[in-house]
Amino acid sequence: MLQYIVKRLIYAVPVALAVSVICFSLVQIAPGDPLAVVLPADASQEIIDQTKARYGLDKPLVTQYFLWLGNALTGDFGISIATGRSVSAEIASAIGYSLGLAIFATLIALVVGLTFGLVAGYNIGKPIDKIASAVAISGVSVPSYWLGVVLVVIFSVHLGWLPAMGAGINEDAGLSERLSFMVLPSIALAAMPAGIVTRSVRALVADVLTKEFVNALRAKGLSEFQIFIHVTRNAAPTALTVIGVQLGYLMAGSILVETVFSWPGTGLLLNNAILTRDIPVLQGTTLVLALVFVLLNLVVDITQPLLDPRIKRT
Amino acid sequence: MNDMTANTATPGGTPKLSVRELSKRFHVSGGGLMGGEARYVHAVSDVNFNLDKGTTIGIVGESGCGKSTTARLIMHLINPDSGKISLDGDPVGADPASLKKFRRDVQMVFQDSSASLNPRLTIEQSIMFGATIHGTPKAEARKRSHYLLNRVGLDPARFAGRYPHELSGGQRQRVNIARALAVQPKVVIFDEAVSALDKSVEAQVLNLLNELREEFELSYIFISHDLHVVRYISDTVMVMYLGQVVEYGPVEDVYNTPQHPYTKALLSSMLSVDPDDRTDAAPIQGDPPSPLDLPSGCCFSPRCSHVADICRSLSPRITGTRTRQVACHLVDPAAGHPECAT
Amino acid sequence: MTMISETQNKVQPEAQVHVSRGYWQTVWRNLRRDPVAAVCMIVLALIFAGAIFAPLLTRYDPAVGSIVSRLKPVGTEGHILGTDEQGRDMLTRLLYGGRMSLLMGTVPVLLALVIGGSLGTIAGYFGGRLNTVIMRAADVLFAFPSVLLAVAIAGALGAGVGNALVALTIVLIPPLLRVTESAATQVRALDYVEAAQASGAGSLTIIRVHVLGNMLGPVLVYSTSLLSVAIIMAAGLSFIGLGAKPPTAEWGLMLNTLRTAIYSQPLVTILPGLFIFLVSLSFNLLSDGLRSAMDVS
Numbered sequence: 040m041l042q043y044i045v046k047r048l049i050y051a052v053p054v055a056l057a058v059s060v061i062c063f064s065l066v067q068i069a070p071g072d073p074l075a076v077v078l079p080a081d082a083s084q085e086i087i088d089q090t091k092a093r094y095g096l097d098k099p100l101v102t103q104y105f106l107w108l109g110n111a112l113t114g115d116f117g118i119s120i121a122t123g124r125s126v127s128a129e130i131a132s133a134i135g136y137s138l139g140l141a142i143f144a145t146l147i148a149l150v151v152g153l154t155f156g157l158v159a160g161y162n163i164g165k166p167i168d169k170i171a172s173a174v175a176i177s178g179v180s181v182p183s184y185w186l187g188v189v190l191v192v193i194f195s196v197h198l199g200w201l202p203a204m205g206a207g208i209n210e211d212a213g214l215s216e217r218l219s220f221m222v223l224p225s226i227a228l229a230a231m232p233a234g235i236v237t238r239s240v241r242a243l244v245a246d247v248l249t250k251e252f253v254n255a256l257r258a259k260g261l262s263e264f265q266i267f268i269h270v271t272r273n274a275a276p277t278a279l280t281v282i283g284v285q286l287g288y289l290m291a292g293s294i295l296v297e298t299v300f301s302w303p304g305t306g307l308l309l310n311n312a313i314l315t316r317d318i319p320v321l322q323g324t325t326l327v328l329a330l331v332f333v334l335l336n337l338v339v340d341i342t343q344p345l346l347d348p349r350i351k352r353t
Numbered sequence: 354m355n356d357m358t359a360n361t362a363t364p365g366g367t368p369k370l371s372v373r374e375l376s377k378r379f380h381v382s383g384g385g386l387m388g389g390e391a392r393y394v395h396a397v398s399d400v401n402f403n404l405d406k407g408t409t410i411g412i413v414g415e416s417g418c419g420k421s422t423t424a425r426l427i428m429h430l431i432n433p434d435s436g437k438i439s440l441d442g443d444p445v446g447a448d449p450a451s452l453k454k455f456r457r458d459v460q461m462v463f464q465d466s467s468a469s470l471n472p473r474l475t476i477e478q479s480i481m482f483g484a485t486i487h488g489t490p491k492a493e494a495r496k497r498s499h500y501l502l503n504r505v506g507l508d509p510a511r512f513a514g515r516y517p518h519e520l521s522g523g524q525r526q527r528v529n530i531a532r533a534l535a536v537q538p539k540v541v542i543f544d545e546a547v548s549a550l551d552k553s554v555e556a557q558v559l560n561l562l563n564e565l566r567e568e569f570e571l572s573y574i575f576i577s578h579d580l581h582v583v584r585y586i587s588d589t590v591m592v593m594y595l596g597q598v599v600e601y602g603p604v605e606d607v608y609n610t611p612q613h614p615y616t617k618a619l620l621s622s623m624l625s626v627d628p629d630d631r632t633d634a635a636p637i638q639g640d641p642p643s644p645l646d647l648p649s650g651c652c653f654s655p656r657c658s659h660v661a662d663i664c665r666s667l668s669p670r671i672t673g674t675r676t677r678q679v680a681c682h683l684v685d686p687a688a689g690h691p692e693c694a695t
Numbered sequence: 696m697t698m699i700s701e702t703q704n705k706v707q708p709e710a711q712v713h714v715s716r717g718y719w720q721t722v723w724r725n726l727r728r729d730p731v732a733a734v735c736m737i738v739l740a741l742i743f744a745g746a747i748f749a750p751l752l753t754r755y756d757p758a759v760g761s762i763v764s765r766l767k768p769v770g771t772e773g774h775i776l777g778t779d780e781q782g783r784d785m786l787t788r789l790l791y792g793g794r795m796s797l798l799m800g801t802v803p804v805l806l807a808l809v810i811g812g813s814l815g816t817i818a819g820y821f822g823g824r825l826n827t828v829i830m831r832a833a834d835v836l837f838a839f840p841s842v843l844l845a846v847a848i849a850g851a852l853g854a855g856v857g858n859a860l861v862a863l864t865i866v867l868i869p870p871l872l873r874v875t876e877s878a879a880t881q882v883r884a885l886d887y888v889e890a891a892q893a894s895g896a897g898s899l900t901i902i903r904v905h906v907l908g909n910m911l912g913p914v915l916v917y918s919t920s921l922l923s924v925a926i927i928m929a930a931g932l933s934f935i936g937l938g939a940k941p942p943t944a945e946w947g948l949m950l951n952t953l954r955t956a957i958y959s960q961p962l963v964t965i966l967p968g969l970f971i972f973l974v975s976l977s978f979n980l981l982s983d984g985l986r987s988a989m990d991v992s
Contacts, residue, residue: 057835065851176983180976182927184934185950185968192961203957291843295931299954310935313850325847329839336838428893456895469886473718473908479887482904483894514714529890536894 044341051337055330059111062326063104069318116323121315126323129308134327136206137297137304141289143221144228149282151229152236156278157271159237160244171237178234183292187227187299194223204301224300228293232285239281240274247273276346283339287332369572370404370427370459370540375436377426381645394645396422397596400436401671402589404540407566409573411587411604413580413619415641419596420576424544427574428461440539457487460533464545466525470517476502476528477513483536494535501531504568505561523554530561534569542574547582559586580623584608589676592616595641595652602677612679614657651682659683718991722912725988732984735977742974746793755784757791757944766960777963779949780956781942785963789970792944796971799856799938799945800926803863808918810864811871816910818872819879820902830876836869845928849937859938863929867921874917878910885909912989920982923975930971946971 082090091097098106110116116126159171195203202220247253247270256266290305297306305324312320378393397419404410412420425431427438429446438445438455445455460483463469470479480498485491499509505527517525526546533541543562547555559582566573577583583590583604590607592600592615600613611617641656642648648655654664663682671680716724726732745752760782764771767778769785776785818829836844845866852858882888883906891901930947932938939945941952949967957964 054835054838058838061835061839062847065847068848069851070853176979177976180923180927180972180979182930182968182971182975184931184947185965185971188950188954188957188968189965192957192965196958196961288840288842291840294842294846295934298935309846309850313846314936316853318851321847321850325843328843332840332843333838425889430889430892453895456893459893461890461893463886463890465886469890471887471891471905471909474904475715475717477712482891482896486894486896486900510712512713514712516715516718519715532890 043344047337047340051333055333058329058333059108059326060104062322062329063107065322065325066318067100069316071316111323111326116326117319119312119317119320121311121317121320126319129320130305130324130327133303133305133308133324136302137290137293137306140221140224140228140293140297140302140304141286143225144289144293145232145282145286147225147229148232148236148285149278151233152282153240153274153278155233155237156240157244157267157274159241160248160274161267161270163241163245168241172241175234175237175241178230179238180234181230182295183227183230184295184299186230187224187296190223190227191299204299206303224293224296224302227299228289228296232282232289235285236278236281240278243274243277244270276343279346280339280343283335283342287335290331290335291328369406369441370574371437371439372400372402372404372427373437375400375423375426375438376434377422377431378434392645395596395647397426397433399671400593400598402591402598402601404572404574406539406572407570408588409566409575409586411583411590412574412576412593413578413583413590414593415619416578417595417641418593420578420593421544422596423593424461424542424574424576427542428456428459453487457483457536458538459540459542460536460538461542461544462526462529462533462546464548466522466529466549467517469529470525470532472517475514475516476507476520477509479517479528480532480535483532487536497535498531501534502528504534504565505531506557507531521554523550523558526550526558527561530558530565534565537569538571540572540574542576544576545578546575548577548579555582562586580608580620592619595647597652597680598671598678599653599681600679601671601673602679606677612684613653613681614659614683615653618656618658651680721991722985722988725991726984729984729988731980732988735981735984738973739977739981742793742970743797745790746797749787749790749794752790753784753787755787757783757787758942759783766956766963768960769962769966776966777960779953779963785966788944788949789946789966792946792949792967793970795856795939795943795945796926796930796933796947797974799859799863799929799933800974801922803860803867803929804918804922804925806860806864807867807871808914811868812875812914814868815872815875816879816902816906819876819881820883820898820906822880822883826876829872833869833872836865837873841866841870841924842928842931845932846935846937849932854937854940856939856943859929859932862932862937863925866928867925870921871914871918875910875914878913879906882906882909916982916986916989919978919985923978923982926971926975926978 088097096103114127116130118124119126119129122129155171155175159168159175162168191203194201201222203223206217206220253266253270256269261269293302293304294306294309296302297304298310301307305328308320309324311317312324375397376395376399377397378395381392381394400419400423402410412423414420422431426433426436429452440455440458443451445451470476474482477495477498480501481491481494484494484497489497499513502509502512507524507527512520512524512528517528520528526549529546530541547558550558562573563586565571573586575583575586587604590602590604591598592607592613594615600607600611600616607616608620611620642652648665649668650666651657651660651664651669654660657664661682667682669680669682671678673679726736749757760778762782764774764778765782766780767774767782769775769777771777774784774786776789779785779788814829814833818826839847845862848865849859849862852861888901888905891905896904929938930945930950933945933947934951936951939948941948946967950964950971953960953964953967
């Protein structure tokens with residue numbers, strides 16, 4: 040087991056390095072001269088060379104990469120072209136919002152997905168399974184950004200129950216008011232993972248129920264409720280694994296939903312960076328989000344065999 | 354073509370298929386980046402035999418003894434570590450062209466009749482495939498496939514356009530035999546080819562194989578764990594244990610007067626209706642040792658009821674005449690060092 | 696056992712040979728008989744036909760509006776689905792928008808299928824070190840959440856349909872690579888592939904005749920569900936300003952520009968997204984239907 044963890048940790052290092060290479064190359068594939076935004080159009084060759092030297096752009100690409108990586112490792116992702124603030128400061132003030140939204144959405148997805156999945160899996164083929172499965176596949180198929188708009192139309196425009204955008208970050212906002220801003224974006228974000236969890240749990244429960252040991256438990260005279268507990272315990276690790284991976288997707292995938300709701304997280308930061316062609320912010324944010332994703336996958340891979348002793352990893 | 358006798362080996366004549374010192378070990382673990390001692394399974398070591406035209410050699414042994422690996426090594430489906438294989442005197446495997454020709458001359462029928470037919474091809478397409486690979490025109494290959502279907506007892510009008518899942522196991526195995534014969538081979542390897550069939554179907558297929566051998570002047574390598582079947586169809590038999598040949602000889606000689614304790618034990622486990630047929634050897638004790646962790650000396654020594662000291666320290670070489678060989682210290686003291694003889 | 700003698704071996708005329716229904720014919724029959732899958736295929740056929748024949752179905756120009764008829768509600772005479780914030784006919788824009796959205800959703804899947812599928816088949820069939828190299832490279836792209844990678848690449852390259860297609864294709868390659876690799880690895884281990892090798896066939900012939908046909912099932916099921924993902928991602932890129940540029944009609948872009956009308960014409964606002972949802976849902980349901988239609992012996 041320990042060997043597996045060490046192996047998995049060692050394997051994460053080259054993956055993280057490769058991720059950094061891809062993020063570094065984002066600047067290389069971006070059209071246009073990266074200095075064009077810093078320098079005036081009529082700058083002399085001498086000034087251009089000086090600036091190039093200052094940013095290390097006169098060095099070979101490989102050297103540039105290691106310089107950039109060294110800076111990134113110490114938390115220095117450069118300066119935002121749009122705001123003039125450091126990229127790390129921009130990310131730091133945004134990532135909390137994205138994390139909060141992702142966790143909230145994950146909880147919704149877990150509760151809804153487990154409930155629907157258990158109900159459907161217990162009633163395979165019955166009308167209630169058909170309904171739950173239809174809801175699940177709709178959740179998987181719905182574009183989150185459109186669902187966000189629809190939710191705003193219903194709950195903000197028509198019913199006026201919940202705020203349509205922003206995060207309610209003024210000073211005197213109470214907790215419940217702050218939470219009210221979170222509800223709609225979280226639901227929009229949770230639809231797809233909830234659908235995925237429902238489908239996985241449904242399949243798993245249906246599978247467990249056909250196993251011999253369930254008949255054995257029934258034969259031993261256990262009540263249906265006790266069997267239900269048993270089945271749930273078998274389904275939980277799968278649900279947690281799916282949800283762990285989904286949390287990473289939500290952290291990074293919330294760009295569209297954050298745009299709909301003007302939610303001040305990393306997604307909106309990315310969106311603004313794209314609109315203003317603020318490549319350092321794009322690069323830094325992508326790197327941080329990708330590394331969070333790598334880390335979450337690592338955690339899932341390591342905890343999975345701990346949660347579920349049936350999975351033997353070597 | 355009625356000159357077929359049990360041993361057609363004419364002195365000085367080239368045997369059809371000759372296998373010399375065929376060996377293969379598989380890397381199991383260690384020795385890579387993670388360090389550790391490299392571990393190997395010796396799947397097959399030092400297999401030698403000749404197969405003459407129109408004859409059958411049976412290979413018997415428990416599962417995992419290297420029978421199937423031997424077949425796959427001969428076909429070069431797995432690359433041997435060492436060994437020389439030649440067909441009609443031509444060495445095989447030196448260049449891709451010789452391998453392609455060899456694979457036309459030697460064909461194989463597998464145990465799982467269902468898995469060895471592509472489910473998306475019709476019976477006819479499956480049989481035609483090999484021939485078209487070797488340049489036979491489509492129309493001719495189709496004609497031949499219908500002829501062969503007829504020959505293996507399946508009406509082409511009913512079966513040529515069907516898919517494998519519509520056929521019974523016995524019918525599929527007939528298709529596999531027709532498929533193997535479609536490229537006009539000289540040697541056919543049967544790897545447990547009748548083992549999955551019902552007894553009555555098995556008997557029919559075995560009869561068919563005997564007829565086909567005569568009609569097409571084929572040589573067979575017949576691999577089976579079923580000693581009755583091997584006795585019925587083979588001229589020569591080779592007994593394998595943990596990747597090594599322990600006894601080799603004409604089938605009636607080996608069955609009537611087995612010399613290796615393992616062969617004796619194997620034959621004693623064979624149910625016989627004839628009390629005179631029963632051997633007096635003790636049954637085999639325990640399971641075969643792990644191929645990962647072979648015992649020192651004779652690999653049968655931990656299970657052998659006649660084990661002597663030398664058996665535990667020295668691995669016996671296979672010795673004997675050209676047609677009758679055994680690897681046992683007790684049978685031939687010369688198998689080990691002469692001075693160790695008891 | 697009936698043995699047929701040599702003289703009887705005259706082969707019957709071809710016409711009498713019984714030919715069974717092939718696997719794909721059976722799958723197609725099952726699929727048509729599945730009501731959900733049948734409805735999905737009809738919906739998709741209608742939406743694709745609407746996009747392809749858009750000029751024949753409407754008399755309006757998708758790029759030209761009139762200021763006097765801005766943001767008309769659904770059901771307005773002459774504008775059955777209303778008009779957008781520039782007074783352009785919504786039905787026309789939705790039909791033409793389908794052209795761009797469906798193109799941006801399907802082309803990357805096809806490209807990724809060709810590239811990822813070839814690499815995956817090679818990796819799976821040949822195995823060994825080649826497999827390790829290809830699959831490790833795919834792992835690196837897998838280390839990114841797909842939406843993030845698509846946004847980052849398209850964001851760095853800049854807005855434009857071509858750039859969006861490149862970004863989406865890159866993102867879709869690794870999952871298709873994995874699926875084809877595992878399918879090829881499974882098929883490769885089967886006896887009939889070994890039997891084909893034993894008859895002396897070359898690798899390319901074996902892949903063509905024996906491997907591809909037996910991989911097609913799972914790959915097709917997966918690609919169909921991936922079309923659903925790609926449609927959502929492609930429209931999503933246009934939604935955040937990458938991909939299609941105004942005044943092009945594209946569902947994601949239309950959803951974005953109509954957001955200003957969310958209070959005045961909410962129903963019109965949600966129409967473009969409804970089409971994305973319909974297409975995505977149909978592909979997902981079709982993928983499920985295909986999976987069960989293939990569940991034959």
